[in-house]
Amino acid sequence: MPSPRRRVSQSAEGWARAPADQSDGLSNVHDRTRDAVAPSQKSASRTSAGVSFAARLAFENVSHAVGDTQILNDINLAAEPGEILCLLGPSGSGKTTLLRIAAGIERQTAGRLVLNGREIAGETAFVPPEKRGIGLMFQDFALFPHMTIAENVRFGLTAMAGDAARKEAMAALERVGLSGSAGLYPHTLSGGEQQRVALARAMSPRPSVLLMDEPFSGLDSRLKDVVRTDTLQILRESRATAIIVTHDAEEAMRMGDRIALLRDGRLVQLGTAAELYSRPASLFAAGFFSELNVIDGEVRGGRVVTALGPVADTALPDGTAMTVALRLTGLRLQERDDGVFGRIVARRFLGSVDLMTVAIEGLDYPLRSRMRAGIVEQGRRDVVVSVDPQDVIVFEKSADDR
Numbered sequence: 001m002p003s004p005r006r007r008v009s010q011s012a013e014g015w016a017r018a019p020a021d022q023s024d025g026l027s028n029v030h031d032r033t034r035d036a037v038a039p040s041q042k043s044a045s046r047t048s049a050g051v052s053f054a055a056r057l058a059f060e061n062v063s064h065a066v067g068d069t070q071i072l073n074d075i076n077l078a079a080e081p082g083e084i085l086c087l088l089g090p091s092g093s094g095k096t097t098l099l100r101i102a103a104g105i106e107r108q109t110a111g112r113l114v115l116n117g118r119e120i121a122g123e124t125a126f127v128p129p130e131k132r133g134i135g136l137m138f139q140d141f142a143l144f145p146h147m148t149i150a151e152n153v154r155f156g157l158t159a160m161a162g163d164a165a166r167k168e169a170m171a172a173l174e175r176v177g178l179s180g181s182a183g184l185y186p187h188t189l190s191g192g193e194q195q196r197v198a199l200a201r202a203m204s205p206r207p208s209v210l211l212m213d214e215p216f217s218g219l220d221s222r223l224k225d226v227v228r229t230d231t232l233q234i235l236r237e238s239r240a241t242a243i244i245v246t247h248d249a250e251e252a253m254r255m256g257d258r259i260a261l262l263r264d265g266r267l268v269q270l271g272t273a274a275e276l277y278s279r280p281a282s283l284f285a286a287g288f289f290s291e292l293n294v295i296d297g298e299v300r301g302g303r304v305v306t307a308l309g310p311v312a313d314t315a316l317p318d319g320t321a322m323t324v325a326l327r328l329t330g331l332r333l334q335e336r337d338d339g340v341f342g343r344i345v346a347r348r349f350l351g352s353v354d355l356m357t358v359a360i361e362g363l364d365y366p367l368r369s370r371m372r373a374g375i376v377e378q379g380r381r382d383v384v385v386s387v388d389p390q391d392v393i394v395f396e397k398s399a400d401d402r
């Protein structure tokens, strides 16, 4: 008999509890609110998602080490009820480990996990995965190839009697618009449809918290947009708290109510997309959300002065060394105006924008500029360079790369 693609997912499906199982007091209260979604929110091809009882999941001083390797360092973070929280960070930053700890597959070496005020992992308690009321959805969807779509979804409803589970599975498939595919096998479905089946399976037990590890990474970029939008709608309708792991800043901005940015097992910054974009805590955070030019600066008379002239105001004392990040969209190349002399050394047409590389007087390396296509006439080499203050982020040099 074929086995599921990822061993760990087998238990993951089994964790999700049926609504009827309320033995540990953490169950999802769903039926009373099930029809609370307005009809206008229902799409033509699917019914609304069943409503979960949204929970608050908090990581308190969570650290994790394997042998001598420190993987997570003192993480303090909470997903609020009904919130979609994105864990964002580069490869190896600890996102998946944090998710595994939340699910109960991994037990942290220090700190505690608190679900709705109750410790579920810590010094005094360890609630096993299947008792947490937490659902998990993996990157590769982990569908069982030898089971039909309906059987795959039903697998998550182990605590329900046969008939009830069958009905619930069909209802879950209807919510994702796939009830017509119930008897098919996963390999006959497109990537987007498989993702929806995985979502139906994870959501069918009405978890109070849904954990999703890179749920869109297997989809091509066009499909991604549609599936993300559908997923977002289903999550909103269900009102479950969701934690989504991604390494894609744009995806985090699209999906997350808030974003937790991780680096080397530490929480670098937590906030809304707008906060992280406009007020990044470090050069690392800034670089995660925008393509940047980075140049040196120095404080003179309350301004940060660079080879491109003064670029920002500051209260720091004269002589402070600064790191200046300039978004590519904020480096303006013009025929004449105030600014510094520059020469375009490379130019690439990218459809709606031109990406230009420009050598600048007084700087020993070129900078890049992204401008609406055609603004700088073809063949022009000499330009005057200026900076849009909205696209400038300054950091004190000593603290620029936390």
Ligand SMILES: Nc1ncnc2c1ncn2[C@@H]1O[C@H](COP(=O)(O)OP(=O)(O)OP(=O)(O)O)[C@@H](O)[C@H]1O
Pocket (backbone or CB within 6 Å): 066, 069, 071, 089, 090, 091, 092, 093, 094, 095, 096, 097, 098, 247
């Ligand atoms: N069991 C383990 N033993 C040793 N090192 C581990 C173990 N699990 C994870 N790590 C290491 O911990 C770090 C964080 O891993 P994790 O998978 O959580 O990162 P991630 O941010 O999810 O990365 P990715 O985006 O590549 O999946 C990595 O350097 C990884 O190699």
